[in-house]
Amino acid sequence: MNNPCGQHQHPHRLIQQPLDELTDRLRRHSRRVTGPRQAILDVLRRHQTPMSNRDIHAALGQMCDLATVYRNLHTLEGMGLVRRFDLGDGAARFELVTPEDDGHHHHLVCTRCSLVVEIDDCFPPEFEQALAQRHRFARISHRLEFFGVCSRCEAGESRPGPVEA
């Protein structure tokens, strides 16, 4: 296994982008800088693990309707400002993405307490290329998530709700 991003060794998502930079990106895409949008971006930039629409809406505290959160994340995803992840429970999760980085990475999820650990490693791109060639697929990509039981849960103290394996 290697690190797919040769540019830098540190985890991308720990870099906290300034809010202004984010709203600038909105303007550049001729999107309006509204209260909900700033708030959503602000919530996302201070979280390092992916958040669900519900998570974000809760963190916003009655700032806007849940539908607005859904709509905005969809918009932000289309603009490449956030990336969508699927951690196996039915809900989509989102993480902020920096302009230099496409945000491709993986997660290790505790199936008992839903703790999420960020994983930067990935298998070498050659493998994916080989698959693509062998099956004549173009524009190939992948989704990879790990599941297990975190040390705290394994030790006994399960807490919140579980997730599927």
Place this chain on the structure above:
Amino acid sequence: MNNPCGQHQHPHRLIQQPLDELTDRLRRHSRRVTGPRQAILDVLRRHQTPMSNRDIHAALGQMCDLATVYRNLHTLEGMGLVRRFDLGDGAARFELVTPEDDGHHHHLVCTRCSLVVEIDDCFPPEFEQALAQRHRFARISHRLEFFGVCSRCEAGESRPGPVEA
């Protein structure tokens, strides 16, 4: 990348288990051999790619209620007769599993026509082990699916419905 199952080189899922063997497995788990169950198992054994509840129900043709399909797939999964897969669209898919094999494998999905290709390769288990140790997770496993555009779709003739990337 290697083949995780050193036992045999051929794709597991191409082996078509006899229906009697499957119903025997039901009996051994003290489950009743009902019409819907036999029909579901029979549909699954003649498909090599994962099927959704809806797929199965459709293939059954008014043999039983959709809720019955859901309930049975859940039961069969609990018994280890089928394995659940998540191909990124909102619907769960299932494949028959042989007694010797846990059915762990991956898929390559066309994001345009939803064509599914079975993939037997996987990364070496050492990588997963290392992750587990590094983050002190127990009972670690993973889910990995590939996405791309199949040659036919790339050539132009898109057909049915798309899937997310």
Place this chain on the structure above:
DNA sequence: ACATGATTGCAAACAGGTTGCAAGAACCAC
């Protein structure tokens, strides 16, 4: 300040999936 179109709140609609309940089988024992 105004005009205009993007954005929002709200409620209704969807989609996959689950569940309570009464009727209908399997299966086991006679």
Place this chain on the structure above:
DNA sequence: GTGGTTCTTGCAACCTGTTTGCAATCATGT
């Protein structure tokens, strides 16, 4: 075979995550 016990099924209601139509509101360029 007959009968009973227990598991299954059909049906409809329900649940959760997500989308959408529509009228009201607001951000932005002039």
